[in-house]
Each structure stands twice: as structure tokens, then as C-alpha cells.
Amino acid sequence: MEMYLPILFVVSLLFSYSHSSVLDFCVADLSMPDGPAGYSCKKPANVTVNDFVYSALAITGNTSNFIKAAVTPAFADQFPGVNGLGLSMARIDLAVDGVVPIHTHPGGSEILFVVEGTICAGFISSSANTVYFRTLYKGDVMVFPQGLLHFQFNSGNTSALAIVGFNSPSPGVQITDFALFGNNLPSALVEKVTFLDHAQVKKLKAVFGGTG
Amino acid sequence: MEMYLPILFVVSLLFSYSHSSVLDFCVADLSMPDGPAGYSCKKPANVTVNDFVYSALAITGNTSNFIKAAVTPAFADQFPGVNGLGLSMARIDLAVDGVVPIHTHPGGSEILFVVEGTICAGFISSSANTVYFRTLYKGDVMVFPQGLLHFQFNSGNTSALAIVGFNSPSPGVQITDFALFGNNLPSALVEKVTFLDHAQVKKLKAVFGGTG
Amino acid sequence: MEMYLPILFVVSLLFSYSHSSVLDFCVADLSMPDGPAGYSCKKPANVTVNDFVYSALAITGNTSNFIKAAVTPAFADQFPGVNGLGLSMARIDLAVDGVVPIHTHPGGSEILFVVEGTICAGFISSSANTVYFRTLYKGDVMVFPQGLLHFQFNSGNTSALAIVGFNSPSPGVQITDFALFGNNLPSALVEKVTFLDHAQVKKLKAVFGGTG
Amino acid sequence: MEMYLPILFVVSLLFSYSHSSVLDFCVADLSMPDGPAGYSCKKPANVTVNDFVYSALAITGNTSNFIKAAVTPAFADQFPGVNGLGLSMARIDLAVDGVVPIHTHPGGSEILFVVEGTICAGFISSSANTVYFRTLYKGDVMVFPQGLLHFQFNSGNTSALAIVGFNSPSPGVQITDFALFGNNLPSALVEKVTFLDHAQVKKLKAVFGGTG
Amino acid sequence: MEMYLPILFVVSLLFSYSHSSVLDFCVADLSMPDGPAGYSCKKPANVTVNDFVYSALAITGNTSNFIKAAVTPAFADQFPGVNGLGLSMARIDLAVDGVVPIHTHPGGSEILFVVEGTICAGFISSSANTVYFRTLYKGDVMVFPQGLLHFQFNSGNTSALAIVGFNSPSPGVQITDFALFGNNLPSALVEKVTFLDHAQVKKLKAVFGGTG
Amino acid sequence: MEMYLPILFVVSLLFSYSHSSVLDFCVADLSMPDGPAGYSCKKPANVTVNDFVYSALAITGNTSNFIKAAVTPAFADQFPGVNGLGLSMARIDLAVDGVVPIHTHPGGSEILFVVEGTICAGFISSSANTVYFRTLYKGDVMVFPQGLLHFQFNSGNTSALAIVGFNSPSPGVQITDFALFGNNLPSALVEKVTFLDHAQVKKLKAVFGGTG
Structure with missing residues (x-):
């Protein structure tokens, strides 16, 4: 059987790198600084199958809140394996009347699969300012192009669940209301760049926790 | 109210392109030739919300077959909106004992969400030839890096369903058995490049419909 | 001198393609359908230097409007050479009190140079919802990352001019107000996904020309 | 008002990363080693609006020199925010008769806006060795494709200023004269690979500070 | 001659970065962790021409083995300059009857040039499961698209040598036999996902050094 | 055996696209216009293995010329399969004293393998204007980063042959002498942007066939 040994030698030339090569994957080492292409890689010797599995999406999001909705992400910061x-x-849970407010993903496109329930979803194009929205039923798939304003809300009588995929490990999410009313952007400035009325801005600043 | 008209004029400078701009999306026009970056775009004026929605994944795949499994893709060829x-x-249906045979996606990485059932899944790294596999339960997410051999099979007592996302509109799929035994690649050649025995090759050629 | 001829022959092997090669540039042929990577290329034989020059940014934008501002783009649809x-x-003209309302570019990052005047500009991050804004003076440069909400307004006593660069020939622009109030997105739906009051939505629908 | 708190909780699930996520931007930490995709990111907590603003382009370049020109870059090494x-x-200042000698940007395409003055600019294609050049006036925009030899010179009677954008934070610049005559590349070797005469090479070596 | 000094000053504005800029290249510092885009860069001051030259491909691979073949890579792990x-x-040496078993490169396409000898090479498409194979003679070039199963074997009477190029510094290589039979993937699992017979799996596990 | 038929049905769901999918490769249809990502794809049904094989590199280039060298490319325009x-x-033939004059590849990096002979090769960095050059012997590999000026010449006593790979199907090539002296770029303009003497420019215009 020693005639078979040489192949191992040959193959080992290809595989036995003297350095910690990670050409196949790059599990994030969150203790290192981030870079433009993502996090540095955990040493392959320390990687196990559990680095490629994430279980937090198994848990129904808590929708006992104002929007009656919850979004649970499995982005690189939560799931270093991506x-x-x-x-x-990410998973989206929508109680009856639940809504994911209008938002964008600056870093990626989105594809949504309705696991259960009925969801009305849509997006607005930038080129022609056209609105594309429709009711989706169990098993329907819908796409939302990168960076465009879009929304989803429960348009049925039961709770809804959707699973969404992104083409980036860090697609980001910018909820318009939260960006305008949930930080210290001065109200006068919000009004100037949105044309919203002062009272409206103040009211939503209170709702979303903003100051200024 | 005419004071408001000018803004429309300004905005229209940005939006009223004289040509059929599709900077936001590019729904495939499957009647045109493909290109390295994908299909040409359908004229935006002819695009409706239905171009962004695909319903075939709502249907349970027919698993009354040899592998007791079915994979239903929503790639660009089936779903031009991506x-x-x-x-x-794509959706993966696995009857009890169902298996998606070992395969690769040459054009993209994969992320899998278990909608229901219990699935054993794994992949093999190229750099170190390491096997990463594990049992996944409802709600678990697992990733499979681009181009690496991987598999999924039902390891539970009930049928299983998984939804998988890819970072390409055309990730492709190359099932190793089908590539080796399901075409006219001569048996002698298969044996030469795989070290499989002649009888084994002939047997699987019969199973997978290959000739030669 | 015939000793020099051979080099021409050699070089011509490299350059005299029998087909219309356009490896250096790809001036858009706007009469052809768009594709995911942009427009098809005009035949090189028909390309002249004028295809690479665009003069419309020489003209001061008309700021006699509601926002007292004008944005003049030199994107692929206007300037096929890119x-x-x-x-x-693009050029941004801001009269005194002029404002470019809050917006995003779904397809690219932006870098701004103040040619004249004083501009207050800012953006809001998605990861931490942090506001970054500042007054810019003549000669200052500021960057706005891809897909993030940002704004610019004249904070001085004279008109202002800025030149902005993008890292895409089709970065797009989505003005939040226009997306929410300038199309047929039903008011009830706008209210549901923005938490704005009904009266506010109706008022801005009137301003931005929306219906529904 | 506590009914509003839950939304903050939901949103915080999306935003309150336990690790230093910088999905929106990646201000260069120049104290860390560079990587193929750029520098590592400064910790977001230490980032301020001033990281996104650069003021050195406000200063007119010193054109009291041999080429009567000055180029002031705002690349990643000078302006970590990009x-x-x-x-x-970058800004280009050209005194009367000033010239930016023929050069390439190995890492990016360039787009030029004439802020003031008259500039003759051009580039040479590689595919067909065609020259594209023209006189540009105030407000004209011209593009120079990645990696191609190009030049700009003041063809008017007053000083000129141009602002140029690049589609890379580190486009680089390789001035042909400087590459050939401004280092220790041996004269004999320069002559061999350029067919320039010995005397010419020696003369320009003296001008550009080269040795050898 | 001092009139020439200013140009050096101007140029130095472009070149004399205060930080270790490596926009041209990024020789791998293998002592640092890898990242998604590759290794961190060695400081330019420590880079010499020898970092860009690799001599191990000058040595004929040892084909005194089971497959009568040897593959010698010049990937980033062996040759940090790429x-x-x-x-x-990489170089491929094939003794008479030598074979590179069926394999994929998950991270890149391949282009092969036959330096000497006669090689039969082929690949299998994923879209249509079509086999493309042919005999190649000295000087022939063949391409193998990214991620697709392919093979090469000596179909002549003398030893053969091929030089192959990849469009990635770390294309990886996954030899199907080695992935299936050369690690601890349990035999029962191999059988389940390949439909190979138990005896065949055990036999090849012995050949390729696998366990389980 | 009919129990095996179902798998074919399942697999055919994945493979039997109703449209001409070419996710694996995209052999150029040179009769169609080019696009930013390359040429449109030939219909897969018309593709044969010969589309992936190119034989012109088997022929020794004719070096009976001024530079005693010949470069034979296998770019997309010559070899649609890439x-x-x-x-x-590409292959580079260098007779004794042969030289490939200083040039750049605007669209790709290059990796060179010396098949036979002795070659002196080098490149000049843009960041630090550093020269990297060395003598290469049979079997040596050297890399030349994208867009940087580089050269190769025969520094031995026998003819030399090199095979070079590029990471682009259309890397382009811009020979500095040919760009400056081989077209209708006016001599006065060449002198202005290169600082070469009038007589030198006229002399090389005659050599390289330029006018003006």
C-alpha cells in the first residue's frame, strides 16, 4: 500500500501551507480592527463547525412594541461566519398590524421569503420615483434593490414571519424615522432638509428618542 | 401653490432621463443574449411589481424520487427580477431520508435557514481538507463558502424544509454524481480521473443516466 | 528606414484587432438596452474626443425655485462617456437659503468640493445612527458614504457652488421627500411606514406633486 | 410615552453592536499596516465629522516651478476619510504655460472639472493608439480612462484651476518622465527600453534628479 | 539648474507620503492575520525586487507517485508577491500516464499553456452538465471556468509540462477524491451523499489516507 | 430501474433552463457590441470545446524586427473563450538583444514565467518611484502590478521565451514609445508634455511611424 503514499505527498504540497491560509473562508476575529473588506480572519486552526452555524434566528422576535415588529439580524457582527x-x-417577525418602517440597506440588496402570514411590501425606485408594492403570501419571494427605500407590514390577520437574505455580510440598515428623529440632529435642521413641520418633528423626536 | 412647481422642475432634471435608465434594477430580458455580468435589462416602462415577485418557491418540491429531495431555484433564469x-x-425539500447529494455552487456562497425539520449539513474546506458538519434544527442558519463541496440530508423523522440564499443571481450548481455519471464523459476517462472502479462507474452511469 | 517597419508589424499584432475592441473605454450607446454593468459600447471608430467631454456643468443651475437649489448631473444618461x-x-448650485433636501445615492459614494460660498453638509450613519455635520468653506472637501442619508444647504450670505464626484457612472439619487410625497404611494401607506400624521402627509403630497 | 420604548429596543437590536462595527465607512488608521483593500478602520467611537472633511485643497498650489503647475491630492494617505x-x-493648479506632464493613474479613472481658465487635455487609447485631445473651458468636464497616458496644460492666458475626481481612494500617479528619469534606473537601461538617445536621457536625468 | 528643483518639490507632494503607502502592490506579510481581501502588506521600505520573483516553479515536480503527477503552486501562501x-x-508535471485527478478551484478561473508534451484536458459545465474535453499539444492554451470540475492527464508518450495562470492569488484547489476520501468524513456519510458503494469508499479511503 | 428516473427529473429542474443560460462561461460573440464587462455570450448550444482552446501561442513569434521581439496575445479579441x-x-519571444519596450497594461496585472532563456525584467512603482528589476532565469516567475511601467529584455546569449498571464480578458497594452511617437499627436505637444527635445521627438516619430 505504500505505493499510495506519494499522492499524499503531492497533495500535501498543495495543502500543507506553512502559514495560516484561509482562502476558503474568513471567520471574523471581532477582536481585531475592521477593514474595508471586512474583519480579519480567525486562525483556521481555531475554527470549528460552530463558527458557521448561528442559532439566534430560531427565536421569535419580541413584537410587543410600538411597531409590533422585530428584526433579528445575522450580519457579520452577530454571526462572524459570514x-x-x-x-x-435576518428574520422579520410581524405581529398583526406590525410594520417595518421605511428604510434602506446602504450596503446590499435584499431578497425576502414569506415563511408564514401575509405581508404587504414595496420599494420606490430612484430613477423614475416609481412605487412597486404588492401583497405577498406564504412562499412568495420579493427582491428589494440595494439602497432603495422599502417597507414591509403585516396585511393579514395572523402574525407573519419572513426570512431575508442579503448580498453582503454587513448590509446595514437605515430606518428613515430613526435617522431623522432618533439622534441629536437639531430639529431646525431636520425641518430644513425635510420640509416637515416643526410640530411634526418634535412629536416624532419624542417617539424615537431624539434630542435637539 | 405655483411656488412649489419649481422643485418639480429641479427634481425632474435628476429624474426625467430621455433614455431608458435602469440604474436601480435590471430585470432580465431573457430574449436578449446573456453577458458576463448578466442579462440585458427589460425596459423600465414595461416593468411592474410582479417582475420583483416570484411565487414558485411556495410550492413544496416533489420528493417522490430517488434522493427523496427536491431543490427549487429562484435564479435569474427562473426569476428575472434578481x-x-x-x-x-432556492428552497430545499427533504422527505425523511432525503438527501441533496454532494455538490458545489461555482458562482456563489450559500446561506441556509431551516424552516422545519432536522438537517445534517456540512462542507469540506479546500485549504486544509477539513470537514465541517453538524445537525441543524429549526431556525438554525449555516453558511457554505463559494465553490466548496457540501451536502444536506434529512437526519430527522419528519420532512424538512430549508430556504437558502446566494450572493449571485446565477450561482450555478454542480452535483458531483451528475457531473461524473450523468453525461457522455467516457467511463474509462471517469475512472482515470476519479480512481473509481469500472463496475462502480458503470453502476452509477446507469443510475444517473450517463452514457459512454 | 525599412528596418523600422518590423516594429510596426509587431505592434500591429497587438493593436490591429479585427473586431471593434473597446478595452480602454465604453462610451454608452444609449440606443441599445442597458445591462447590469452599464450600457453597450459605441463602436470605437465612431468615438471622438467630444464623447469624453461634457459641457452642461458649465451652466449655473436655475435656483429660482422652492428649494432655491439646483443639481445638474453628468451621469451616464447625460454624459455617455462615463x-x-x-x-x-454633478454640480450643485445653492442660492442664499438654498437646500438640497435629505437624500441618498443608492449606487455610489460622493465627494464634494466647495467651489464658492459656505455650505452646511452632513450625513447620518446607519450603524450607530450618528449625525456628522459641519460648515464647509470654499475649498473644503467632504465625503458622504454610499447609501447614507445626507444633505447640503447654503449657510452663508452668498450663493454657493459645489462640484461633486461619485464612484459610479449611475449613482442614482433618491430624495426622501420626493420618494414619499411625489408619486402615487397611498397616503395611508405613507403614514403607516413613516408614522407621520395624516395632515402632514397630505400637505407634503401637495407640495411634491404626489397623489393617492 | 413608555409605549414608545419598545421600538428603541427593537431598533437597538439592529444598531447596538457589541463590536466596533464600521459598515458605513472606514476612516483609515494610518498607524496600522495597509491591506489589499485599503487601511484598517479607525474605531468608530473616535471618528468625528472632521475625519470626513479635508481642507488642504482650499490652498492654491505653488506653481513657481519648472512645470508651472501643482497637483494637490486628497487620496487616502492625505485624507483618511476616503x-x-x-x-x-485632487486639485490641479496651472500657471500660464503650466503643464501636468504625461502620466497615468494605475489604480483609477479620472474625471476633471475646469473651475477656471482654459486647459488643453488629452489621452491616448491603448487599443487603437488613438489620441483624444481638446481645449476645455470653464465648466467643461472630461474623463480619462484608468491607466491610460494623459496630460493637461494651460492653453490660455490666465492661471487655471481644475478639480479632479477618481474612482479609487488610492489611484496613484505615475509621471512618465519621473519614472524614467527621476530614480536610479541605469541610463543604459532607460535607453534600451525607450529608444531615446543617450544625451537625451542624461539631460532629463539631470532635470528630474535621477542617477545612474 | 535650481530652476529644476521645484518640480521635485511638486512631485514630492504626490509621492512623499508620510505614511507607508502601498497603493501599487501589497506583498503579503504572512506573520499578520489574513483578511477577506488577502494578507496585510509588508512595509514598502522592506520590499525588494526579490519579493516579486519566485523560483520554485523552475524545479520539475516529483512525479514518482501514484498519480505520476505533481502540481507546484505559486499562490500567495508560497509567493507573497502575488x-x-x-x-x-502553478506548474503541472505529468509523467507518462500521469493524471491530475478531477478537481475544482473554488476561488478562480484557470488558463493552461502546454510547455511540452501532450495533455488531454476537460471540464464539465454546471448549467447543462456538458463535457468539454480535448487533446492539447505543445503551445495550446485552454481555459477552465471558475469552480467547475476539470482534469488533465498525459495522453502522450513523453512527460508533459504545463504552466497555468489563475485570476486570484489564492484560487484554492479541491481534489474531489481527496475531499471525499482523504479526511475523517465518515464512510457512511460519504456513501449517503455520493451513492458510492461501501466497498468502493473503503477502498479509496485507504488509498487517500482517510479515516472514519 | 425506473426508481432512478425521478432524480433526473429533480436534477432537470436545476439544469433544464428554458432560456440560454451561460452562468458557467461566456464565450464572446464578437459580432455583438462590447459592453463594460465584456462581450455578449455565444449561445451555449453553439459552443464546443474548441471555443475554450487557442493554438496561436504555439507559434514562435517573428522576431526579425527592430526590437527583435514579438508579443502574441490571447486576449478576448483573439481568444473569445476568455x-x-x-x-x-500571451507569449513573448525575445531574440538575442530583443526587448519589449517600456509599457503598461491599463486593465490588469501580469505574471511572467520564463520558459527558456535569460530575461532582465523590471517595473517602476508609482508611490515611491522605486525601480525593481532583476535577471530572471528559466523557470523564474515575476509579477508586474496593474498599470505600472515595466519592461523585459533578453539579457542572455540565446533566444528567450516567456509565457505571461493576466487577470483580465482584455488587459490592454500601452507601449510608451508607440503612444508618444506612433500616432498623430503633434510633436510640439509631445515635447510640451514630455520635456523631450524636438530633434529626439522627430527622430522617434520617424521610427515609430508617427505624424504631426
């Missing part, structure tokens, strides 16, 4: 792989996921 | 958006989806 | 080159430009 | 954003800027 | 440059090389 | 695959090749 770092460098160019994708990520 | 063209140019950098992502796609 | 197609395939990965960049574009 | 790191990871895919773009950068 | 890091960040988007390419790499 | 279109969309991200790579290409």
Missing part, C-alpha cells in the same frame, strides 16, 4: 462570504440573513 | 441584484434564493 | 469608467460628476 | 469609500479628489 | 494583485501561477 | 473569465495569456 465575514468575507458576501452574504447574510 | 438579474443584476447580486443575489438569489 | 459609462464603464466607474465614476461621474 | 479609505474604503472608493473615491478621492 | 497578494493583492489578483493572480497567481 | 471573455467573462477574468484572465488571459
